[in-house]
């Protein structure tokens with residue numbers, strides 16, 4: 001079996017642009033050496049520190065090795081002369097910072113040094129990636145040894161906030177699924193798991209002092225079909241059977257699991273908008289106080305573009321009601337006690353002001369408190385929430401709408417509507433996490449609509465890789481880092497969550513970890529291909545849309561023209577426009593061509609070494625016409 005993987009590996013290496021290694025994210029410095037470490041069926045783990053967290057990380061790595069049939073000893077043994085040795089620096093090496101490491105692969109020893117446990121954890125993730133694809137699949141070591149090419153690596157992250165967000169409201173992921181998501185992101189050196197725990201479609205965290213939040217708010221009627229389009233509203237007497245929530249014990253378990261992978265969890269409780277599930281439990285916290293249901297993905301908003309929208313059902317807390325602040329305080333008291341991290345996310349996005357503007361009590365409240373408009377009213381709410389959160393020893397972060405009407409000192413901003421909110425926030429001296437839709441929205445469609453699920457926007461791997469979190473006009477000291485966001489309106493299970501997250505999360509991880517000057521698309525893509533194999537072998541979904549041709553259609557002098565592009569270098573595109581197939585050895589693409597009138601399809605596919613690489617795209621002329629740039 002191993003030989004098959006090794007041959008496959010060599011075959012792939014031979015057929016594509018040569019990368020020296022397949023590590024993602026790219027290390028700061030990788031120097032190959034002449035030596036080779038032969039990993040046989042026994043290795044000693046020589047741990048030169050008593051640090052408890054290091055021991056946890058070592059144990060995880062030892063479990064990984066043991067799963068693949070390698071025997072591990074925790075001290076120097078007679079069974080072989082091979083060892084992996086781990087040292088914490090006596091006096092910290094400044095360039096390694098909190099999370100950096102060095103890793104040397106020599107003939108008999110693999111040596112790791114770091115200032116802290118986090119660095120040791122990341123050295124193991126790199127070491128895993130130095131093993132050939134196929135390694136993780138083995139349930140026992142077969143005859144022979146795995147050779148690891150000698151190298152000296154120096155590595156540390158560019159940013160301290162390397163995040164992924166998972167929305168568990170629109171789709172409820174079980175504890176094990178959340179752990180699987182965290183485990184994978186940690187392998188790619190992400191260190192912040194932003195947990196979007198509440199929204200209109202479900203409240204997912206137990207708050208002991210407010211039991212209805214989960215008794216009522218965690219459950220909705222089950223609906224299928226496109227989210228936010230024609231899912232019918234809950235019917236009278238219909239039972240809410242879809243959903244779930246995490247008990248506080250489960251939350252603590254996940255926090256521990258994440259900490260063992262150097263991942264800090266930032267919990268998000270989305271206030272004052274996106275609160276329909278909370279209001280289903282406690283309708284008295286809205287202005288209208290009318291009973292409502294947890295939304296099953298039915299349409300209840302009208303979107304007008306340019307960030308303008310109207311909510312047809314009230315989903316906002318009432319900022320003029322003192323009881324709302326008592327409620328918010330209770331929620332954040334328990335959140336602050338549960339989560340050890342520095343930050344609590346309070347949401348703040350897409351808050352509709354119409355119900356506030358039409359409510360007499362709210363209007364009177366605004367007059368009395370000299371609040372000139374609804375933006376200032378939202379700002380009043382956000383500042384009160386900031387006081388509640390900072391009063392519990394935590395820092396508040398929120399989506400960039402929290403800037404509207406003025407932001408409380410000390411609050412950090414997560415810039416999602418492009419980079420402009422983030423830029424503005426840095427100019428006011430706030431810390432910022434960049435997670436713009438344009439580069440970091442992992443729910444967006446990543447390939448051609450003929451083969452991918454089209455949602456409301458697109459984001460290719462190539463575009464994701466162009467993300468630069470520090471715009472030239474800002475002082476980089478305010479940019480904590482960046483984050484990819486996985487909203488799950490159209491993601492009904494974990495395999496598809498992985499499919500949507502990867503490989504774009506590879507691109508983000510490289511942007512957030514590696515030095516800017518180490519980023520090179522052709523090299524990244526070559527390494528990504530090796531990770532496609534790793535995902536396949538561990539039966540984890542990953543999107544390979546990058547192999548498909550990119551199709552652009554435009555009108556020129558009254559003609560419908562088509563331009564094809566191969567995103568992966570060194571591939572050939574074939575196409576047909578006369579309803580024939582196979583595509584291979586049809587027309588080889590060299591320049592834009594006309595799509596003539598008629599009932600015909602464009603068929604196109606990329607090939608490498610005479611083998612299909614991507615999927616065959618099949619697009620009818622009528623669809624091409626719709627796509628045409630005029």
Ligand code: ACM
Nearest residue numbers: 349350399416487
């Ligand atoms: C968001 O995407 N509404 C933060």
